[in-house]
Amino acid sequence: MTEPTPIHHPNPAGVKRVAVLTSGGDAPGMNAAIRAVVRTATFESLEVVGVRRGFSGLHRGELNLLGPRDVANTIQRGGTILLTARSSTWRTPEGRASGAKYLREWGVDGLIVIGGDGSFHGAHYLQQEHGIPVIGVPGTIDNDLYGTDHTIGYFTAVETALDAVDKLRDTGASHERVFVIEVMGRHAGHIALDVAVAGGAEEVFIPEDDKPVTDAVEIVKESLAKGKRGSIIIVAEGYPGGAQGVADAIQAGTGMETRVSILGHIQRGGSPVSSDRILASRLGEAAVYALMDGRSDVMVGRDSGGICYTPLHETWERRKDVSRDLYRCAKTLSV
C-alpha cells in the first residue's frame, strides 16, 4: 500500500464559497465538524463563511469569514465555537428571507447546517423558498435521525452517561441500594439502551416500548433473590413518568431504598470521544463535497456502505428504530 495522494474533488457546481452554522442543542463534535468543513474547503480552494448563533444569527446577519487557522486546536473542544440558539423568527417567511438576503450578499453558494431535525426543517424551507443549496450534517446526542447509523455527539453522550453509571454503581453496591438513572432521549432510547448494556444494568425503560413501570418491581425483587448487591435501572427521559416514576414504583413495591439520578445537560458537554471526532471529520468533509457535486436538500450520513445521502424531509418523516437485538441482549446479560 502506498499513501493515497489527496486529489482534488471535482466541482461541477462551481462552488466558490460555502457557509456553515450550528443549530439546536449543541453536541460534542460540532467543532470537529466545523473544522472539517473549513479545512476541506481550504484544501479545495473554497472560502468559508461562519454564521454565529444558528438561524437566529443568520437572519440578523452575524456572518464572518473563517480560515483554516481559526479552527486550529478546536477538534477536542466541547460545545460549538459558532454558538447556537433556537430561533422563532426563522419559522417565519420574513426571517428566512432576511437570512437568504445575507447569504446572497456574502456570495454564498451553499449552506451547511449542523444540527438535528428541527434545524433541518429550517434548512429545507430556506432551500424551498430561496433556492439556496443546503446540506444537513447530523449533530445531536440523541441519535434519533433517520439516514445515518450514528449522529455526531452520540458516542460522547453515551460515554458521559456511562461514567456516571459506573460512579453510581460504586455507591449503590456499597449501600445495597437501587439506583434509577435518567439519561437523555426525549423520543428515542438509543442512549438508554447502549448505557444499559455497557453499564450492566438490570433493566431499561425507553419511549419506544410500552411496558409498565411495574416490571421494574419484579426485576428488583429477582435481583435481590439472586444475591445481587444493589440494582441499576436506566430510564430514557422520554419514558412516561421518567426515572422518578420508576423509582416511586420500586420503592412502593419493594420497600428498598431507591435513589434517582437525572444526568441532564452534562451529557451535552465534554471533549468529544474519538468516534465522534472521526465521524464529524468524515461528515464535515462529505458536506463540502456534496455541495461541490451539486447536491442539495439532503443530509450526509454514514452507514455500513460509507457516506450516504438522505432527503432532509425523510430525516424527520422516517423513524430510526433502536436495535431489538441489543434490547434483547440487555435482558439476557442481566440474568
Place this chain on the structure above:
Amino acid sequence: MTEPTPIHHPNPAGVKRVAVLTSGGDAPGMNAAIRAVVRTATFESLEVVGVRRGFSGLHRGELNLLGPRDVANTIQRGGTILLTARSSTWRTPEGRASGAKYLREWGVDGLIVIGGDGSFHGAHYLQQEHGIPVIGVPGTIDNDLYGTDHTIGYFTAVETALDAVDKLRDTGASHERVFVIEVMGRHAGHIALDVAVAGGAEEVFIPEDDKPVTDAVEIVKESLAKGKRGSIIIVAEGYPGGAQGVADAIQAGTGMETRVSILGHIQRGGSPVSSDRILASRLGEAAVYALMDGRSDVMVGRDSGGICYTPLHETWERRKDVSRDLYRCAKTLSV
C-alpha cells in the same frame, strides 16, 4: 538522605487484634483507608477483623478476618468493600450491647470506624457503655468534620463536581445560558466553594451564608453587561431553596434561559483521586498506631502539623468554617 527504615511502632496498649468498619454515606478513599488499616496491622503483626455493613452488621455479627491480600488491588476502587448501612438498631443500648458482645467474642482490642459524625456518635457510645477503645477516621465527602483539614472523599467529590461544571460550561457558553448547579453539602459549603473557585463560577450560595437569592439576579445582569457568554452559579444543597430556588429567581428577574443541574450521588462514586488515597493511607495507618498507643474516643485527622487527635464529641460539637478568604477570592476573580 537515606531511605527511612520502617521501624515498628511501640505497643504499650498490647493490642493484638483490631476491627474496622465503614459507616454512613460512602466516600471515595474508604477502601484505601481499610487497606491502610490492614496493611499497617500486618506490618505490626496484628490481626484485623473486618465488619461488614457498618454498625448494622456489627450488631448482627457480620465479622471476618481480613488479611493483606484481601485488600490487594482495592486502593483505586470507589465505594467500600466492607459495605455500609445506616442502622436504627445501633441507636438503642441493646443494639450496641450486641455489637460489643461480638467484638469480645472475636477478641478485638479496639475498633476503627471510618465515617462521618453520625458514625462517630455510634462509636462514642460503644466506648462509653462498653469500654471498647474506638478510633474515628474521617470519611465523608462533605469535609464538614471539625478536627481535620480535609476528610477522605472530599477531594474526589470536588473533582467530580468540577468535571460536571466544565462540561456544563461547554454547553452553557454555546447557548449563552445560565446554569445553576447544585453540589453536595447539606450543612456545609466546602465543596461548593472549591468548585466555584476552580470552576470559575460567577456566584456561589452556601448554607453558612444568609445572602438572599436575589443576589444571583444582579450577578447575572452584570455578567451580561460585561459581555460574558453564559453564567455558572454554584449552590450547595443545604442553601435554602437549593438550585431550583436560585434558578427560579434568575429566570423571573432576568428572563434569561436558566437550567438547573443537580449532581447528586455521582459525587460519592468514582476512583479516588491521589489526595484522597494519600490522606486515607496516612489516616488508616495513624488509626492503628493510635490504638497501639492506648488512645480511644478520638478521631485521627491531619492538619498543618501532621497527624492530630480530636475527642469524638468535639467533631460534632464544634464547627469547621469555610474559608472566608477563599469566599472573597471567588468573588474577586469573577470580575
Place this chain on the structure above:
Amino acid sequence: MTEPTPIHHPNPAGVKRVAVLTSGGDAPGMNAAIRAVVRTATFESLEVVGVRRGFSGLHRGELNLLGPRDVANTIQRGGTILLTARSSTWRTPEGRASGAKYLREWGVDGLIVIGGDGSFHGAHYLQQEHGIPVIGVPGTIDNDLYGTDHTIGYFTAVETALDAVDKLRDTGASHERVFVIEVMGRHAGHIALDVAVAGGAEEVFIPEDDKPVTDAVEIVKESLAKGKRGSIIIVAEGYPGGAQGVADAIQAGTGMETRVSILGHIQRGGSPVSSDRILASRLGEAAVYALMDGRSDVMVGRDSGGICYTPLHETWERRKDVSRDLYRCAKTLSV
C-alpha cells in the same frame, strides 16, 4: 414496539458445559466478554468453566466453575479476571494433549478463546488434534484481525492514546514544539490512523505504507509556514525506525525542538469504553450460541450485517486493511 421476550436459543449440539479463557496480550473489555459468556450460558442453563492463565493454565489444569455472580461488577474493569499468559508448552503436541485431557475431565463441550491470532492458532490446533469444538472471540487492541470490523479493546486503546495526544498538544502548543507520538500497532496502523484523525495530527506513519521518514520534514516545515503552533506526528510502533526515527529526521531536517513520546502499555489498560463493552457483550453471547449451533474452528465477529463467522485460519491468513479513505481524510484535514 414491544419489549422483545428473550427466547432460548436452540441447542442442536446438545452443549451442557462450556469453557472460556483469555490469552495473549490483555485488552480492555475482556472481562465484559467473559461476563457475557457466563451470563448467556446461565440464561441458557449451561455451566461455565473458567480457565486461568490462558493455554498455560489449561495444560496445567487451572480450571474452575464460574457462576453468574462471579462476574458481577466486572464489566467496567480493565485487564482480565481469568489472567492471561503466553505459553511455549502449548506449542507442543504434549501441551495441547494435556489441555484436552483436562477439558474432557471437566466434561467441557466446547472452548471459547478470547484473544488475538496467536491464541487462535492455539485453539485451531486443539480442535484439529483433539476434536474439541473451539470458538474464537477477537480480543486485541490492535484491531488487526480479519473477519470483524473491530476487535474488543480497540476503542479503548484509541481513546487512551487520544487522551495522551490531547495532553501533549497542550504542552506542544505552549512551547511551539514538535511531538512525535508512538502508539501501539506492530503490524497494523488502525490505532495510529484513528488517533491521527481524531487528534488533528499533521502526519501519520503506519507499517502498511512505505513512505519515507523525510516526508515528516516537509510537513513540519509547511506547518511552520502556515503559522501552526507546534506539530503532532503519530507513528505506529511497527513503522520502521518508530517514533525515534521520525523525530531524529525532523530534528536534523528542521532544527526544531522535537520530543518523542512512546505511549506503550497504558494503551492496554483502563476501564473499557462503551463501544468495547457493547462489542464484548455481543460477541461473548454469540460465542456461546455458536457452540450451541454446532459451529467450531471459527471466530465470531461483527460487520455491517451483524454477527459473522470466519474460519480461524483466515483470521491470520487474510489481511484487514486500514481505510485508504480515512488515510486520505487525515491528510486533507491537516491542511
Place this chain on the structure above:
Amino acid sequence: MTEPTPIHHPNPAGVKRVAVLTSGGDAPGMNAAIRAVVRTATFESLEVVGVRRGFSGLHRGELNLLGPRDVANTIQRGGTILLTARSSTWRTPEGRASGAKYLREWGVDGLIVIGGDGSFHGAHYLQQEHGIPVIGVPGTIDNDLYGTDHTIGYFTAVETALDAVDKLRDTGASHERVFVIEVMGRHAGHIALDVAVAGGAEEVFIPEDDKPVTDAVEIVKESLAKGKRGSIIIVAEGYPGGAQGVADAIQAGTGMETRVSILGHIQRGGSPVSSDRILASRLGEAAVYALMDGRSDVMVGRDSGGICYTPLHETWERRKDVSRDLYRCAKTLSV
C-alpha cells in the same frame, strides 16, 4: 456568617500597570494563574500587559494589553495562553536590558513571572540590574521549589501519572508482570513518592536517596512469595539509571517479565485538577497584591499559615525535602 465584601487592597506602591509572563516548562494551572492576575488587577482597577513566549518574547517586545474577557474560559485549559520558551539571550545583560526597555516603554510597574527556579533567576537579575519590581509565582510540575508547600501543576501531574499507573496495574496484574514506571522529577522525588503511595506501588526510587537498584530485586522476590500478582515499581527520572536501570536489574535478578513505561511529557498536559486551579487562583491574586504592597524579588507561596513570601534566591539555594514520613508509609503499606 455573612458574605465577605470584597474590599480593595491598599496600594502604597502606587501600581497602575503590571506585566505577566510564563516561563520554562509549562504546567497545568498556568492559565488559571494568568487569569487570577488579570482578574485581580481588573478588580483593583489596574491594567495588565501580557508578555508572550516568556523572557524570549520580553526581550523582543512581544507585549499586549490583557483584559478580563481575554482570560474567559481559560481556567480549565492546560498549557499557557501566553506561550513559553527557554531563552539563551535572556542570560546576557543585553537581553535583559532590552526587556527592561520594553517594560518601561509600556509603563509597567512590576512584572509577575510564573515558572520555576530557572525563571526566577531571570527575574532576579532583571530586578537587580534594572530595578523593576518582580514577583515569582511557583509554576512547575516538579514541586521542587523551596518556599511553598506545593507548586502549580504538581497536583495534576501526580493525577496524570496515577491514572497511568492504574491502567498499567490492570495489565500487569492480568499478566503477572513487573512494571517499572518512570515519572517526572529530575532533581526531586515528590511526584514519585505521591504516586507510589496513591498507586499502591511495591517500591519507589527517588534521586534524594542513594539506595541501590538491587533493592528492587528483593522487593519483587518478596512480592512473589507473598502471592502478589504483578508488581509496580515507581522511579523518578532523576534516579541514576532511571526506570530502565531498575528494570534491567529486576529482569536479571528474578527472570520475571519486566516492562518499562516512561510517562514523559503527558504529565505536563491536561486540564488542571481543582487543587491546581485553586492554588493558582490564590497565588495569582497574591502576586498582584504583593506588587501593590511594594514587595519585590520574592516568590509568593502557600504554606500552612496561608500566603508566604520567600526571597527569590532562596527558592533555588534552599532545598525542599520530600517527606520522610510519607516515604516510610509507602513501605509500610506495601507489606
